[in-house]
Amino acid sequence: MSVSFNARNVVTALVAAGLLLLPLYSQLTGNIFVLTLFTRIVIFALAAASLNLIMGYGGMMSFGHAAYLGIGGYAVGILAHEGIGSGFIQWPVAILASALFALAVGSLSLRTRGVYFIMITLAFAQMAYYVASGLARYGGDDGLTIYKRSDFDGLINLSGRVQFYYLCLACLFGGVYLIWRIVNSRFGMVVQGLRSNEARMQAIGFPANRYRLVCFVISGMMCGLAGALLANNTDFVSPASMYWTRSGDLMVMVILGGMGSLFGPVIGAIAYLLLEESLSQITEYWAMILGPMLLLIVLFGRGGIMGMLGRPRRG
Amino acid sequence: MADALLRVENLVRRFGGILATDNLSLDVISGELHAIIGPNGAGKTTLISQLTGQLLPNSGTVHFAGQDITHLPAFRRSALGLARSFQITSLLSDFTALDNVALAAQAHDGHSFRFWGNARKESRLRDAAHAALSRVGLDHRADVVVSELSHGEQRELELAVALATKPQLLLLDEPMAGLGVTESARMVKLLQELRKEVTIVLVEHDMQAVFALADRITVLVYGRVIASGVPSAIRSNEEVKRAYLGDQHVVVAHG
Numbered sequence: 001m002s003v004s005f006n007a008r009n010v011v012t013a014l015v016a017a018g019l020l021l022l023p024l025y026s027q028l029t030g031n032i033f034v035l036t037l038f039t040r041i042v043i044f045a046l047a048a049a050s051l052n053l054i055m056g057y058g059g060m061m062s063f064g065h066a067a068y069l070g071i072g073g074y075a076v077g078i079l080a081h082e083g084i085g086s087g088f089i090q091w092p093v094a095i096l097a098s099a100l101f102a103l104a105v106g107s108l109s110l111r112t113r114g115v116y117f118i119m120i121t122l123a124f125a126q127m128a129y130y131v132a133s134g135l136a137r138y139g140g141d142d143g144l145t146i147y148k149r150s151d152f153d154g155l156i157n158l159s160g161r162v163q164f165y166y167l168c169l170a171c172l173f174g175g176v177y178l179i180w181r182i183v184n185s186r187f188g189m190v191v192q193g194l195r196s197n198e199a200r201m202q203a204i205g206f207p208a209n210r211y212r213l214v215c216f217v218i219s220g221m222m223c224g225l226a227g228a229l230l231a232n233n234t235d236f237v238s239p240a241s242m243y244w245t246r247s248g249d250l251m252v253m254v255i256l257g258g259m260g261s262l263f264g265p266v267i268g269a270i271a272y273l274l275l276e277e278s279l280s281q282i283t284e285y286w287a288m289i290l291g292p293m294l295l296l297i298v299l300f301g302r303g304g305i306m307g308m309l310g311r312p313r314r315g
Numbered sequence: 316m317a318d319a320l321l322r323v324e325n326l327v328r329r330f331g332g333i334l335a336t337d338n339l340s341l342d343v344i345s346g347e348l349h350a351i352i353g354p355n356g357a358g359k360t361t362l363i364s365q366l367t368g369q370l371l372p373n374s375g376t377v378h379f380a381g382q383d384i385t386h387l388p389a390f391r392r393s394a395l396g397l398a399r400s401f402q403i404t405s406l407l408s409d410f411t412a413l414d415n416v417a418l419a420a421q422a423h424d425g426h427s428f429r430f431w432g433n434a435r436k437e438s439r440l441r442d443a444a445h446a447a448l449s450r451v452g453l454d455h456r457a458d459v460v461v462s463e464l465s466h467g468e469q470r471e472l473e474l475a476v477a478l479a480t481k482p483q484l485l486l487l488d489e490p491m492a493g494l495g496v497t498e499s500a501r502m503v504k505l506l507q508e509l510r511k512e513v514t515i516v517l518v519e520h521d522m523q524a525v526f527a528l529a530d531r532i533t534v535l536v537y538g539r540v541i542a543s544g545v546p547s548a549i550r551s552n553e554e555v556k557r558a559y560l561g562d563q564h565v566v567v568a569h570g
Contacts, residue, residue, distance in 0.1 A: 186421055186429040186437075193418050196407040203367060203401075204480055205393030205422035214428065 007309040012263045015270070019169055023162045035161055041273045042168045043229045046175050048253040048265035050222035053179050055251070056260030057188065058215045059195030063118045064105070064125025065250050068098045068220045070132060070242030072227020077144040077237040087150030087158075091228050098224025099217050101128070106216035110209050125247055132239040143238025150232055158232050168229050172266065175222050180262055182218070191215045256297060258306025267305050319378075320345040320484055320514050321366070326375035328361055328538075335361040336372065337538035343484070348506070348515045350525045353535035354558070359518045360402055362535070363488050366516070367399045368392045380483065393422065396483035400473040400490055402518075406461045412472050413457040416444035419479035447479040448472075451505060467498040474505070484514045491521045503527060526550070534558070 019042065026035040047069055054060040075094035084090065101124075109120040138144045149158040158164045182188045190211045193201045198208055231237045240246070249272070257268020275293070279286035301308045321343040328336035335358040343349045351359055364370040366377060368389035376385045384392055407415050414435070420443035421427060421434065434440065448454040451471040456464060464472065470490055477485055490506070491499050503524050509515065510528070519525050525532065526546050533543040534555050542552045549555055 182430050184433045184435065185431055186427040186434040188430075189414070189418055189421065189434045190427045193407050193410070196409055197405060199369065200401075200405045200407060200476075201418075201422075202389040203369070203393060203399055203405075204419040204476060205390045206427070207388070207390045211427065 008261070008263075008306060011267070011309055015263070015267060016173075019172075023165055027162075032161070035165055037273070037277060039161075039165045039168055039233055040230075041270055042165070042172050043226050043233060044250070044253065044273060045266040045269035046168070046172045046229070047223050047226040048250050048257070048269045049172070049175050049179060050219045050226065051250050052254045052257075052259065052261075052265040053182070053222070054216055054219040055254055056258075056264070057179075057183055057195065058191045058212060058219075060110075060212065060216060061114075061118050061251075062121040062216075062219075063244070063247050063251065064121035064123075064128075065219075065223055066242050066244070066246035067101065067105075067125035067128040068223035069227040069230055069246065070128060070237070070239065071098050071101055072224035072229075073231035073237035073241055074132060074135075074138070074144070074227075075224070076150060076228045076231040077146050078138055080146050080148060080150075081138060081144060085148055085151045087152045090150050091225065094228040095221045095224045098220045098227070102217040102220025103213070106213045106220075110212050110216065122244055122247070125242055126244060129239050129242040129244075132242060139238070141239065143236055143240070146231060146235045146237065149235065150228070164232070168233075171225060171229060175225075176262060176266065178222075183262070187211065187214070252294060254304075256294060256304050258304030261303070261306040264304055264306040271305060318345055319343060320380060321516070322376075322378040323362075323366070324376045324378075326362070326365060326377065327373045328358075328365060328370065329373055335538050336365065336375075339375070339535075339538065339540055341533055341540065341543070343514060343516055344531075345514055347530040348510045348517060348528055350517045350519060350529035350532045351535060352519065352522070352525055352532060356537075357535040358538035359535055360488055361538070363399060363486050363516075363518060366486055367397060390422075393480055396481070397486065398477035398480045398482035398484070399486040400470075400477050400488060402488040402492060404466070404469045404473060406469060406472060406476070408462045409460065411458050411460055412448065412453060412464060412468075412475075413441070413444050415461060415472060416447045416475050416479045417441060419476045420444055420447070423480050443479060447475040450478055450509075451475045452501070467494055467501075470494060470498075470502065471505070474509075478509070478513075482513060484516065485509070486516045486518075488518050489520060490517070491519055491524055499524065 022038050023035060026032060051062065051065045054062055072094040075097050076090045079090045079093060105121060105124045109117055112120060133141050156163055156167060190206055194208050194212060202208055253268040253272045254265045256272055257266065258264030275290055276286065279289050297304065319342040323339060323341040326336050326339045339362065353359055361370065365372050368387055371386065376383060378384065379395060379397060384395065417440045420440050445454055445457065448457055451474050453468060453471050453475060456468060461469065461472065474490060491502055494502060499521060506528055517528065529546055531544060532546055532549045534541050534549060536558045541558060542549055542555045
């Protein structure tokens with residue numbers, strides 16, 4: 001597939017370059033806040049990208065994706081609390097725990113479609129939320145402070161702002177690259193075919209739910225990694241990170257940026273969190289401004305921001 | 316008949332109080348083109364759906380190539396060599412024609428838990444897809460998105476998708492539905508070619524096409540077989556005339 005100079009690719013390249021050069025800008029201007037803000041944005045972009053894999057490409061409207069943010073975060077927090085500080089243990093556990101949760105949720109919820117699927121994924125995430133609230137040993141409702149960030153044996157120091165930012169960015173770019181490979185692979189073709197017409201895919205010989213489930217699990221694992229990053233970023237994990245409004249935020253980022261476009265969720269996360277940040281400085285009631293704006297984008301720009309920049313090429 | 320490729324025995328399917336398939340038995344012999352006709356609501360599509368596994372029967376059995384497939388899910392039947400086209404065009408409408416057919420080829424080329432290589436660059440799948448598209452005369456439209464194809468082209472694509480699964484038995488649910496006169500003629504010609512290679516069960520309203528193509532015809536009325544035999548026998552069958560052909564003949568004669 002040749003790279004063409006359409007608006008989408010130009011914007012994608014500019015945004016990627018901007019993210020890469022951000023620490024430089026931060027150093028030159030002495031603006032530390034922008035780096036902190038964008039670390040958070042990059043982490044949420046990874047979570048949104050993982051949601052886009054099942055929602056945009058797979059047609060699975062999960063309304064419980066924040067659960068993996070929490071599970072990844074709690075894996076790091078609980079292990080740290082119990083004296084296991086190595087990231088080489090914490091992070092694989094975060095990803096594995098997310099995989100197991102996705103496997104359980106997926107194998108039950110994928111028996112349903114449409115609104116029921118949305119409701120069941122939501123119900124599971126809320127269950128995770130209440131379980132976390134009940135973990136008295138790990139702070140319960142109040143959450144759990146992480147006193148020491150994941151330790152990678154001097155390989156990388158997560159307490160260094162710039163190092164941590166680049167680690168998050170590497171995870172994001174790695175995640176997007178992985179999704180790009182998956183989407184264009186045989187597996188990805190099947191998943192997208194199932195989104196388009198399940199009966200047809202069954203008739204030509206594909207067992208639908210097996211492929212859907214694997215896709216669901218991959219997505220959960222990526223979001224679990226985002227959860228581990230988020231916990232390190234805030235030095236804190238609480239049940240609130242799994243609350244349904246958080247899942248809603250992720251959905252909005254995906255829809256805002258453009259469902260089913262590779263880089264859309266990244267742009268969506270940037271736009272959403274920047275808007276939230278700037279509007280909340282103007283007024284306490286920022287949601288009243290953000291809400292109608294989102295409504296307009298959903299109503300008139302059906303492909304989100306990426307959709308407004310033109311149609312994707314199909315090869 | 317010992318060498319029946321498809322054997323349906325005492326099939327029953329109810330929808331509430333309605334018997335859509337009423338104790339239906341049917342044999343399809345390897346190599347033949349077997350047409351199923353009947354007035355609207357005779358249960359033709361219901362029958363096809365039970366053969367391909369989209370619907371399960373309440374009782375009765377379906378054997379394919381000697382194997383009991385009554386309770387197999389659709390994707391397993393496809394793996395055994397059973398392919399269908401849909402009465403109402405059912406394709407991946409946001410994919411290109413080529414992608415639609417390539418996916419059908421992919422479905423029969425091992426499992427698809429391959430996450431890395433670009434499927435659109437696999438020449439094995441692409442070549443198979445191009446071959447199937449050429450077969451139905453659609454190769455020049457390979458890169459067009461399905462939703463932008465004409466209705467006739469979509470019907471042909473349905474056929475190409477079915478062919479790409481390398482079927483032993485092709486179940487065609489009204490392939491001529493909604494086609495114009497020239498398109499219909501092209502489809503008949505195409506089926507005449509295909510029948511040399513694959514056993515076909517054809518559900519069709521177009522009587523001219525059915526009598527031109529079929530080796531044997533089974534007539535369904537209210538989910539029951541009222542007659543089954545060679546076209547000339549069906550043409551002269553009194554019960555068939557009464558139930559079905561009477562008014563249709565007039566249409567054909569004047570149309």
